[in-house]
Amino acid sequence: MTGIPAKGRDRASILADLTARKHGDRDWRRGRLAVYFYWLDEELERVQQEAYLAFWTENNLGQRAYPSLKAIEDEVIAMSLSLLGGGGRAGGTFTSGGSESIFLAMMAARNKARAQRGVRRPNIVLPNSAHLTFDRAAEALGIEARRVSVGADLRADVAAMTARMDADTVAIVGSAPNYPFGTFDPIERLAALAVERGVWMHVDACVGGFLAPYVRRLGHDVTPFELSVPGVTSMSADIHKHGMAPKGASLLLVSDAADREWHKFESRAWQRGPYAAYTTQGTRPGGSVAAAWASMQHLGDEGYMRCARLIMEAKAIMTGGIAAIPGLEILTPSDLGIFVWRSVDPTLDIGKVAAAMDAEGWLMGRQQEPDGIHLHLNPIHREVAEEYVEAVSRAVAAARSGTTARIGANERTY
Numbered sequence: 001m002t003g004i005p006a007k008g009r010d011r012a013s014i015l016a017d018l019t020a021r022k023h024g025d026r027d028w029r030r031g032r033l034a035v036y037f038y039w040l041d042e043e044l045e046r047v048q049q050e051a052y053l054a055f056w057t058e059n060n061l062g063q064r065a066y067p068s069l070k071a072i073e074d075e076v077i078a079m080s081l082s083l084l085g086g087g088g089r090a091g092g093t094f095t096s097g098g099s100e101s102i103f104l105a106m107m108a109a110r111n112k113a114r115a116q117r118g119v120r121r122p123n124i125v126l127p128n129s130a131h132l133t134f135d136r137a138a139e140a141l142g143i144e145a146r147r148v149s150v151g152a153d154l155r156a157d158v159a160a161m162t163a164r165m166d167a168d169t170v171a172i173v174g175s176a177p178n179y180p181f182g183t184f185d186p187i188e189r190l191a192a193l194a195v196e197r198g199v200w201m202h203v204d205a206c207v208g209g210f211l212a213p214y215v216r217r218l219g220h221d222v223t224p225f226e227l228s229v230p231g232v233t234s235m236s237a238d239i240h241k242h243g244m245a246p247k248g249a250s251l252l253l254v255s256d257a258a259d260r261e262w263h264k265f266e267s268r269a270w271q272r273g274p275y276a277a278y279t280t281q282g283t284r285p286g287g288s289v290a291a292a293w294a295s296m297q298h299l300g301d302e303g304y305m306r307c308a309r310l311i312m313e314a315k316a317i318m319t320g321g322i323a324a325i326p327g328l329e330i331l332t333p334s335d336l337g338i339f340v341w342r343s344v345d346p347t348l349d350i351g352k353v354a355a356a357m358d359a360e361g362w363l364m365g366r367q368q369e370p371d372g373i374h375l376h377l378n379p380i381h382r383e384v385a386e387e388y389v390e391a392v393s394r395a396v397a398a399a400r401s402g403t404t405a406r407i408g409a410n411e412r413t414y
């Protein structure tokens with residue numbers, strides 16, 4: 001078993017060791033990954049690294065000690081609320097990632113329904129395309145998650161969701177967009193249903209929050225999903241996704257700041273004095289907040305428009321190219337930069353196509369339903385869009401020749 005070394009090591013040897021260990025990793029800067037990363041250029045990378053280093057060890061739990069971090073965090077929340085339809089009463093919480101934002105939203109919905117409606121056996125109703133992190137949160141919070149099949153249009157089926165709601169429903173969920181298909185749920189209709197039933201409505205805009213408003217400005221049709229839609233209670237929006245910040249940055253935004261109190265923990269039940277937190281974390285990295293703020297300041301609306309344009313151009317090239325290859329089909333609709341392609345030729349095994357692509361160094365995202373290949377685009381994919389289509393073409397030929405291995409739909413899906 002590896003133990004802590006008896007003697008400490010010098011800085012240079014440690015860095016050399018770490019760099020060497022990266023040898024087998026995929027080269028995400030070259031756009032070969034279908035998932036996990038967001039990258040624009042070296043200038044943004046430098047801005048983020050320097051901003052992170054400027055607050056590299058400051059603890060964001062201790063805002064008494066670091067008023068600068070409180071001000072930076074407040075600005076990140078204010079900039080995001082102004083982008084995402086927050087009105088005068090809106091508020092937000094900076095979290096470690098989409099999963100934490102969603103956990104807090106579900107906790108708040110449960111606590112509010114328990115306090116105001118006496119709900120003891122809470123359930124949430126969500127489309128089955130919603131991220132599985134809702135189920136993880138539900139499990140931890142003692143909530144039943146009721147997943148409802150999406151319609152043929154790959155969007156939440158509002159009538160079917162209505163049918164699964166009852167007096168113990170504490171929240172309903174819509175994605176903007178969901179991860180499996182990249183489609184937006186009908187947020188306005190879901191929010192109206194939430195108003196009618198008096199339940200919490202959460203919009204999961206972890207993927208779309210910092211992309212959809214700009215894609216809309218480019219002229220694409222994007223359904224209203226913002227906090228300004230009547231009935232939307234909360235929204236998760238990840239700065240570490242299309243906000244283009246380094247990992248560890250998401251927001252839980254609420255239309256009414258008073259609702260933040262439902263996910264607050266506060267106690268004096270120990271010797272040390274009062275302890276309070278709005279997040280599941282205690283100690284929080286100041287660097288994440290500084291780097292998120294710096295990313296937003298560096299890119300500005302102009303930079304985010306550039307990202308949106310690159311993504312939508314890459315999508316047009318890739319989907320057009322793939323659809324032109326005999327035997328392949330693009331699943332529709334898909335609203336932003338996530339899409340799925342698959343084989344519609346029974347003699348063409350998509351698992352073999354995936355394996356042939358993987359052998360060329362493309363890290364593939366496999367979709368289990370329908371059996372296909374999933375891609376989540378970020379700006380760097382624009383540079384490799386044509387190459388990707390050529391690689392698909394070669395992979396199809398390899399798969400047809402039968403010489404390649406296969407990657408099953410249940411392997412490496414995420």
Ligand SMILES: Cc1ncc(COP(=O)(O)O)c(C=O)c1O
Pocket residue numbers: 097098099100131133175177178179204206207238250
């Ligand atoms: C739609 C959606 N919601 C939530 C999440 C969870 O976010 P995180 O991985 O930051 O916890 C993801 C992650 O991909 C997502 O795509």
